[in-house]
Amino acid sequence: MHSMKNKAFTILLVEDNGGDVEMFLRTVEDELPRADDEQVELVIAARAEGALKLLEERQIDLVLTDVRLPGMSGIELLQHIQARDRRIPVIMISWVDMVDTAVEAMRCGAFDYVTKPFEKLDLAARIHRAMRISEIMFRYEPPQEGEERPFKDLIGTSPAIHNVMALIEAAARVQSTTLIIGETGTGKELIARAIHERSAERDGPFQVVDCTSFSEGTVDSELFGHVRGAFTGAIADKLGLIERGIGGTIFLDEIGDLPLPLQTKLLRVLEMGEVRAVGSVHQKKVSARFIAATNQELTEKVKRNEFRKDLFFRLNVMAIKVPPLRERTQDIPLIARHFMARFSREFDKFVTDLHPSAVTELVAYSWPGNVRELRNVIERAVMLAKGDRISHDDVVSLLQFTDQSRRIHTDDYLSLPYAKAKEKVLEDFSRRYIKSKLDHHQGNVTHAAQEAGLPRPYFHEIMRRYLKDEK
Numbered sequence: 461m462h463s464m465k466n467k468a469f470t471i472l473l474v475e476d477n478g479g480d481v482e483m484f485l486r487t488v489e490d491e492l493p494r495a496d497d498e499q500v501e502l503v504i505a506a507r508a509e510g511a512l513k514l515l516e517e518r519q520i521d522l523v524l525t526d527v528r529l530p531g532m533s534g535i536e537l538l539q540h541i542q543a544r545d546r547r548i549p550v551i552m553i554s555w556v557d558m559v560d561t562a563v564e565a566m567r568c569g570a571f572d573y574v575t576k577p578f579e580k581l582d583l584a585a586r587i588h589r590a591m592r593i594s595e596i597m598f599r600y601e602p603p604q605e606g607e608e609r610p611f612k613d614l615i616g617t618s619p620a621i622h623n624v625m626a627l628i629e630a631a632a633r634v635q636s637t638t639l640i641i642g643e644t645g646t647g648k649e650l651i652a653r654a655i656h657e658r659s660a661e662r663d664g665p666f667q668v669v670d671c672t673s674f675s676e677g678t679v680d681s682e683l684f685g686h687v688r689g690a691f692t693g694a695i696a697d698k699l700g701l702i703e704r705g706i707g708g709t710i711f712l713d714e715i716g717d718l719p720l721p722l723q724t725k726l727l728r729v730l731e732m733g734e735v736r737a738v739g740s741v742h743q744k745k746v747s748a749r750f751i752a753a754t755n756q757e758l759t760e761k762v763k764r765n766e767f768r769k770d771l772f773f774r775l776n777v778m779a780i781k782v783p784p785l786r787e788r789t790q791d792i793p794l795i796a797r798h799f800m801a802r803f804s805r806e807f808d809k810f811v812t813d814l815h816p817s818a819v820t821e822l823v824a825y826s827w828p829g830n831v832r833e834l835r836n837v838i839e840r841a842v843m844l845a846k847g848d849r850i851s852h853d854d855v856v857s858l859l860q861f862t863d864q865s866r867r868i869h870t871d872d873y874l875s876l877p878y879a880k881a882k883e884k885v886l887e888d889f890s891r892r893y894i895k896s897k898l899d900h901h902q903g904n905v906t907h908a909a910q911e912a913g914l915p916r917p918y919f920h921e922i923m924r925r926y927l928k929d930e931k
Contacts (some may be wrong), residue, residue: 468501469489469591472514474525474537475553476506483578484524491584508532512540520548521594522587524574527561535565542569546849547598549590549816566852571816593816593823611654615700615798616791620783624651627780632658637730639715639775640753642782645832648753649713651780657708661749662706664708669701671718683722685737702746709749715775716756716767727771750775785827785834793819795831799838800850811845817852825859894922 471488475481481504488500503520505511508529514520523541527534530697538550554561566573571593572586608884610627631638632655640648649668669683685700702710712718718726728748729735734743752775761767785792796814804811813821827833838856841850842857897908909919 468499469521469594470501470503470519471522471524471587471591472503472505472520474505474508474511474523474529476526476530476536480526480553480576480578483488483580483812484583487578487580488587491580493584493588506530508534508540510538511537514540515544521598522549522551524551524553524587527552527558527565531901535561535568538565538568538570546813547816548596549594551586558884563815566688566817569815569849571820589820590816593608594819613650613798614654615795616788617794618783618788618791620788621791624780627778628654629658631778631780632725633653634778635660635749636777637749637775638751638778638780639758640751640780640782641754641758641828642753642755643784644755646782646784646831647831648755648782649711650781652711652751654710654752655751656711656749656880659709659749661708664748666708667701667705667710667923669710669712669713669746671714676714680722680725680738684725684735697737700735700737702729702748703744705748706746707748709751712750712752714754714756715752716754716758716761720766720768723768723771727768727774730771730774785830789823792823792834795834796822796838799835800842803839803842807842809842809845810848811842811850813849814855815849815852818855821852821855821859890922894919894927898923 473481473484475484477807485502488502492500497663503514503518505514508525509532511525523537525534525537529537534552538552541548541550546569550569552565552570552573553576554573555576571590572584574586614621614625614628616622628651638652638655640651642648653666656662681698681700683700683702685698685703688695688697712726729746732743733746735746736743758767758772758776762769762772785795793814796819800811800814803809822834822837829836837855840852840858841854844854845851893912894908897912898905901907901911905920905923906916909916912919914922
């Protein structure tokens with residue numbers, strides 16, 4: 461594997477003008493930002509043919525080439541480099557009156573272009589960006605044929621994701637509840653499944669319980685089951701979701717949204733290892749691993765008496781905090797390439813690479829939707845790709861569409877911390893929704909509640925909470 465440690469970063473400059481070579485050397489020495497222990501080695505060739513010979517003889521991490529060279533042109537050199545190793549970023553150098561040629565070279569695979577006469581700071585900034593992208597591109601090694609990844613879809617080399625992987629292994633070895641904390645789209649269910657697959661319960665079921673999906677009147681029955689005749693419409697016994705997970709793992713997704721009365725019953729299940737179906741007088745033993753996940757600050761909910769403190773401590777025996785994608789940007793190219801390969805197979809398309817400048821855009825984006833959003837962008841990019849490479853323009857157009865669509869709805873909340881922003885969005889939605897139903901039914905609470913599909917007491921409680929300041 462190509463490594464940047466304990467070696468110089470090698471830049472190949474292909475330029476036949478001595479004055480421009482001198483200018484480049486001074487820029488690298490005087491202006492290029494780098495760590496104290498980072499060594500940069502400069503290799504110079506006057507012709508493209510000499511550059512190709514150097515590429516055969518040694519490892520080159522970045523190439524800068526003039527568009528106009530004696531003999532083989534810079535564009536032809538770019539094509540040779542692309543055929544040899546697409547991971548090497550190539551920066552094209554042109555005069556101002558040749559910018560169209562340089563831009564066309566970018567469409568053919570060049571990473572960037574600079575124009576003569578050079579502006580030293582601009583040149584240094586572009587080289588620095590290309591160096592960082594080169595490091596990222598060479599860090600990724602696709603699995604060999606037949607080789608399995610230790611964590612399948614959990615991809616990354618960053619310290620943050622390695623810490624998560626270590627916690628997964630530790631959680632799987634002990635029989636205790638686990639709480640996975642992370643923003644929406646960070647892969648909490650993926651982590652829960654990874655724990656299950658490494659645990660003693662791996663041969664049992666992996667039962668997902670989505671705590672946001674229950675309607676007010678059915679949540680008891682859905683979780684704990686019911687016996688025949690327990691209520692109107694209970695014409696047969698029904699197993700609850702928790703009972704279906706016996707012998708395996710029960711994944712309580714978005715546990716922060718579980719209503720308080722159900723929190724009490726869940727606590728009993730965790731502490732006593734027993735479950736009782738609605739309408740039954742008998743307890744049934746539950747032997748299973750429990751994993752919960754949330755995108756909320758449960759400690760804040762505990763302070764507001766919206767989440768039971770004893771349940772929080774019972775769940776929080778082993779906690780795994782999943783970092784958002786913006787905090788592990790070095791993993792973005794790896795994850796993007798993983799999804800690119802996956803969707804290429806699914807769509808039966810020959811898309812094998814990402815343009816280096818497309819990688820730059822992916823790394824620079826903030827990814828509020830995390831890995832899920834990245835997956836969706838790469839899926840669409842593979843679908844739309846016209847050749848064997850996802851281009852810079854493909855990525856930019858998809859990110860701009862995603863960002864503009866989100867901005868319409870979220871400008872008011874972007875300055876807030878995540879938990880506060882989500883709370884404000886939900887408050888605004890609840891207020892507008894309840895008010896619109898009341899307005900439609902001229903203030904008749906019973907009719908408004910019926911249309912909303914909510915019990916009248918619950919509808920009234922939402923009114924009291926969100927419309928208390930309405931005149």
